[in-house]
Amino acid sequence: MNELLKDSKNLVASVGVLAFAVAILFVVIPDALTMREPDLIHKGPGVTEVRKLSDYFDGIAGTGADTQVYVLDSGKPGASALILGGTHANEPSGYLSAVLFIENAVPAAGKLYVIPTANASAMTHTDYMEGTPRKFAIDTPAGPRSFRYGSRATSPADQWPDPDIYVHASSGQRLSGSETRNLNRAYPGRADGTFTEKVAFAITSLIRKEKIDITIDLHEASPEYPVVNAMVAHDRAMKIASIALLNLEMDDITIGVEPSPTNLRGLSHRELGDATNTLALLFESTNPAQGRLRGVTNEALIVEGKDDMYLAAQKLGRLFVPFGPEGEPLKKRVARHLSTTQAVFDAYATEMPERPLVVGAMPSYKEVLDKGIGHYLQAPKTATGDALISPRQFAVAAQRAARDH
Numbered sequence: 001m002n003e004l005l006k007d008s009k010n011l012v013a014s015v016g017v018l019a020f021a022v023a024i025l026f027v028v029i030p031d032a033l034t035m036r037e038p039d040l041i042h043k044g045p046g047v048t049e050v051r052k053l054s055d056y057f058d059g060i061a062g063t064g065a066d067t068q069v070y071v072l073d074s075g076k077p078g079a080s081a082l083i084l085g086g087t088h089a090n091e092p093s094g095y096l097s098a099v100l101f102i103e104n105a106v107p108a109a110g111k112l113y114v115i116p117t118a119n120a121s122a123m124t125h126t127d128y129m130e131g132t133p134r135k136f137a138i139d140t141p142a143g144p145r146s147f148r149y150g151s152r153a154t155s156p157a158d159q160w161p162d163p164d165i166y167v168h169a170s171s172g173q174r175l176s177g178s179e180t181r182n183l184n185r186a187y188p189g190r191a192d193g194t195f196t197e198k199v200a201f202a203i204t205s206l207i208r209k210e211k212i213d214i215t216i217d218l219h220e221a222s223p224e225y226p227v228v229n230a231m232v233a234h235d236r237a238m239k240i241a242s243i244a245l246l247n248l249e250m251d252d253i254t255i256g257v258e259p260s261p262t263n264l265r266g267l268s269h270r271e272l273g274d275a276t277n278t279l280a281l282l283f284e285s286t287n288p289a290q291g292r293l294r295g296v297t298n299e300a301l302i303v304e305g306k307d308d309m310y311l312a313a314q315k316l317g318r319l320f321v322p323f324g325p326e327g328e329p330l331k332k333r334v335a336r337h338l339s340t341t342q343a344v345f346d347a348y349a350t351e352m353p354e355r356p357l358v359v360g361a362m363p364s365y366k367e368v369l370d371k372g373i374g375h376y377l378q379a380p381k382t383a384t385g386d387a388l389i390s391p392r393q394f395a396v397a398a399q400r401a402a403r404d405h
Helices: 002-036 092-104 120-124 177-181 195-210 235-250 268-275 299-304 308-315 330-351 365-371 391-404
Strands: 049-052 068-073 080-084 106-109 111-115 135-140 143-148 165-167 174-176 214-221 230-233 256-259 279-286 358-360
Touching: 002 120, 068 092, 068 106, 080 092, 080 195, 092 111, 092 143, 092 214, 092 279, 092 330, 111 195, 120 195, 135 299, 165 177, 174 177, 177 195, 195 268, 214 268, 214 330, 230 235, 235 256, 235 268, 235 279, 235 330, 268 279, 279 330, 299 330, 330 358, 330 365
Parallel strands: 080 111, 080 214, 214 279, 230 256
Antiparallel strands: 049 068, 068 111, 106 358, 135 143, 165 174, 230 279
């Protein structure tokens, strides 16, 4: 009888655990599936064409690696540039900066290519053990607009399992196995490589085919990381980075310049500069949500950038950037990326006046700080499916139409 009672209790316990697991799945799976729904990005007045990354390497066609490439062609001679957002999908200022270029920029000379979700797979999941939210919202005049907060790495649903040790294909460098899903350790990529290496190969192929003059990879780093609020530049890009630094400092925007290390392989600023003729740079802004000293990781931390733990770390002298009660809000990080990108374009035009890249209609650093990101985002779609645009964006489109006709 005692054995029968014990078996019955074990059965009840097992059923209870199974029911609990099923209940979690019913909650988690639908929520996780929303991460696979792409954010709505509106074509701004400067967008002339939208391509797919698979146009440059058909080995990713029909997979979660494929993503949109926005082309903004002035129709006038000049240089070309590629902006990469979303290399790490949990670094939102890079992603949103790319979106703002798509929705606002109007080139007057040269051509701009923008990939807002360089690692599209990383946008489809979160790092669950980090406790991060799946989405965050930015207020616009017509209401909030939602964006995904993804992961640093390719989704395990697209590439798994990780090896114990990741060996970078072209250099033989050995890293932790989890880095095999880090796009910024996979360049220049391989056509017959892993899922992540194929993404890197497709981006490298785009740069080669379109003869991209400047490539800018937008990132974020924690306040305790040594390379933060900085440009990391390939050897050949150091001159324009230095000129850009001087121009930014004149506008009271403090930034550093770091040379791309030769002993750390797979990164965009090293491999793209070595494998192609592009001038490769990577920008880092300060994001407390990236760090290990942070407190609660929620939407407020991502958007407002305020954290008591980092205030304490600042008082102890443990950070590489100033950190005050105002924190490091997302609008400031985006403003920094936009201004640094424009400074690099201006520096290139100084060095190559016969082939400038002139990108107009973008907000200044101060304008983004004063008015916020949402002022420069197109509003959510109406019930009829029509996208609302701000009066500013309408004026830009009208000016371009008048100029072209």
